[in-house]
C-alpha cells in the first residue's frame with residue numbers, strides 16, 4: 001500500500017502550494033477519527049484501493065462502495081456473503097501460481113496475502129489482489145478480518161496470456177511442443193510405477209504445404225485452427241492434444257493399449273481431418289497420416305516412445321498417406337528398404353533398369369483393345385522386380401519423378417509409333433510432375449521428337465491436381481488439349497474431386513478406381529450404385545468410363561451391367577512387355593478374352609514367416625503360410641489333432657490363442673479365438689501384446705518389446721518330451 005499513499009501525497013501537493021507556505025499546519029491526529037475516515041473515503045473513491053471486513057464467522061460486513069459497484073452488486077448483495085464464497089482461488093490448473101488453500105487460510109485465521117483471487121460477482125473474470133489481517137478483541141478472540149483489495153484483472157489477463165504462450169501454441173491454443181514433452185515425461189514416470197499404459201499418436205498433415213502455398217499463410221493458419229478444433233472434438237477429455245509446430249500434432253492418451261480401439265480412433269482422425277475445410281469461402285482439402293506407439297510396449301522413456309511413434313508415422317506416410325500405422329520393431333527394416341530404393345533409383349534410368357509394360361483397356365462390348373496403359377517396371381539388378389507402388393512415391397518425394405516421367409513419355413511415344421493407329425497409349429502423370437513448370441514443354445518435346453500422332457497419346461491424371469493452383473491446372477489442361485493429346489481422370493473416387501471441377505475439366509475419360517470394382521458383385525455392396533452414378537455422370541459430360549481392376553467374371557458382369565464403356569484388369573490381361581505387345585499387334589490380335597475365376601474371393605495373404613507355436617509348455621518353430629483376421633495356416637508339426645488349443649507367437653509380444661480346425665500331415669488350419677486387426681497398412685496384428693510389466697514381473701528389467709519378446713517370458717519351459725514331431729519346413733521349401 002506504500003505506493004498508494006505516495007500517490008495520494010503527490011495529489012495533495014498542489015493544494016498546499018495554492019494555500020501558500022504560511023497557511024497554518026493542521027496534521028491529522030491518530031485520534032481525529034472523522035478526518036481519518038474522510039481520508040480513507042477519498043482513497044476508496046479514487047478507486048486506488050478498497051477495503052473490506054468480515055466477522056468471526058467469515059461473513060462480509062463491509063465492502064467499499066466502489067468495489068461493489070465494480071462487481072455489479074448492490075452493497076446489500078455483497079454484505080452477508082461468505083468471503084470464501086466471494087473470493088475464489090485461481091482454479092486454472094495451467095496457472096503457474098500454485099493453488100493456495102484459501103479456505104484453509106481463512107479457517108486458520110491466518111494473515112492473508114497479498115494473493116490473487118477470482119471474485120464471484122455479477123461480472124465474469126474479475127480478478128483482485130487481496131490482503132487481510134485477522135482482528136482480535138481485547139480477550140485475544142478472533143473477531144474477523146480487515147482487508148484491502150484492488151482490481152488487477154487487466155494485468156492478470158496479460159500474465160495468463162504470457163504463461164499460456166510458454167505452454168500453449170498461440171495459434172491453436174493446444175499444448176506446445178515444450179509442454180507436451182514435459183507432460184509426456186511426467187505421465188510416463190508416474191504411470192510406470194502404477195503399471196499403466198500411455199498411447200502416443202503422432203500426426204502429420206498431408207498436402208498442408210500445398211494449401212499454404214496456394215491459399216496463403218493466413219489461410220494456412222486458419223486451417224490449422226480448424227484441424228485443432230476437429231481434433232479436440234474427437235479426443236475430448238480422453239487425452240491431451242498438442243501442436244508440435246508446423247503441421248505436426250501429437251495426442252497423448254492415458255490407459256489406452258487396445259490396438260483395436262486405437263486403430264478405430266486413428267481411423268476416425270484420418271477420416272474427420274480429410275473432410276473438406278471452408279476457409280474464407282474457399283475450399284481446402286488435406287489429409288493426415290498417423291503413427292501410433294504405446295508405452296511401455298514400444299518405449300519406456302519419452303524419447304524412445306516418441307521415436308517409435310515418429311517411425312510409425314513415417315511408415316504410414318510411405319504407405320501412401322491418409323493412413324495410420326502401429327509401431328512395430330520391424331518398421332526399422334522398412335526404413336532401410338526405402339533408403340536403399342532412394343539410393344538406387346538415381347541409377348535406375350542410367351543403368352536402363354526401367355521398362356514400360358502395357359496393360360490393355362478394352363471396349364466393354366467388343367473386348368477389342370482401344371488403349372494400352374503404360375505401367376513402369378523396375379528390374380533391379382540384385383533385388384529383382386520392384387513394384388511402382390513402392391518406388392513411385394519415393395521418386396515423388398525426392399523429385400526424381402520428373403526425370404523418370406520425361407523418360408516414360410519419350411519411351412511410350414516411341415513405342416506407339418509402331419502400333420496400329422486404332423490403339424492409343426495411356427501414360428500416368430504424377431501430380432508432382434504435373435506441377436513442374438516445364439511439364440507441357442516436356443510433353444510437346446516427346447511428341448515432336450518421336451513424331452507420334454498426338455491423338456494416340458492419353459495422359460492419366462489423378463484428382464490431386466485439383467488441390468493445387470486451380471487456375472494453373474485448368475490452363476495446363478487447355479495447353480495439353482491443344483497439343484492434341486487426350487486426358488483421363490485416374491483413380492476416380494479415391495480423391496477429392498468436386499463435381500463442379502469435373503464439369504469444367506476437359507477429360508475424355510474417367511477411370512473408376514479398383515476399390516469400387518473389387519467385390520462389387522457381393523450382395524451387400526453399394527459399389528454397383530456408385531459405378532452406375534459415375535457412368536451416368538460421365539455420359540452426361542460426354543466422357544468414357546473405364547472400370548479398373550476387373551479380376552473375375554462376376555465383377556465383369558456387374559460393371560458391364562452398370563454401363564461402363566471400357567474395362568481393364570487382369571481378367572483380360574496383366575501388363576505385358578513391349579515386345580509381346582508388338583508381336584500381338586503384328587499378328588492382328590486386338591481382342592482380349594476374359595479368362596479367370598468366376599467370383600471374388602476374400603483375400604488370404606500368402607506368407608512365409610517363421611513363428612512360434614506354444615503348446616503344453618513347449619515352444620515349437622512353425623512356418624506361417626497364410627494369415628487372415630480369423631485364422632492361419634501353419635506348417636511344420638506332424639498330425640496335430642483337430643481341436644487342439646495352441647498359442648501362436650506372431651512376434652513382438654503378439655500371442656494369439658487358436659484352435660486347430662483342419663489337420664493334414666505337416667499342415668494345419670487354425671482359428672483364432674480373438675480376431676486379428678489391421679495394422680493400418682497391409683498387415684494384421686493382435687489387439688493386445690505381452691506387457692513389458694509382465695516380463696518385468698518375471699524378473700527381467702523393464703524394456704520395450706523386441707521382436708522375440710515372448711522368449712523373455714519363456715525361461716520356464718519344461719524339459720518333458722514334446723507332443724508333436726517337428727520338421728524344418730523352411731529348409732525343405734528352400735531346398736525345393
Ligand code: C2E
Nearest residue numbers: 375376388389392408428429430549550551568569570571
Ligand atoms: P494405377 O495408375 O491405378 O495403375 C493400375 C494398377 O493396377 C497397376 O499397378 C496395375 O498393374 C494394377 N492392376 C491392373 N489390373 C488389375 C487387377 O485386375 N487387379 C489388381 N489387383 N491390380 C490390377 P502397378 O503397375 O503396380 O502400378 C501401381 C501404380 O503406380 C499405378 O496405379 C500408378 O499410380 C503408378 N505408376 C505406374 N507406372 C507409372 C508411371 O510410369 N508414372 C507414374 N507417375 N506412375 C506410375
Ligand code: CA
Nearest residue numbers: 373428460490
Ligand atoms: Ca493409371
Ligand code: CA
Nearest residue numbers: 490491511548
Ligand atoms: Ca488407376
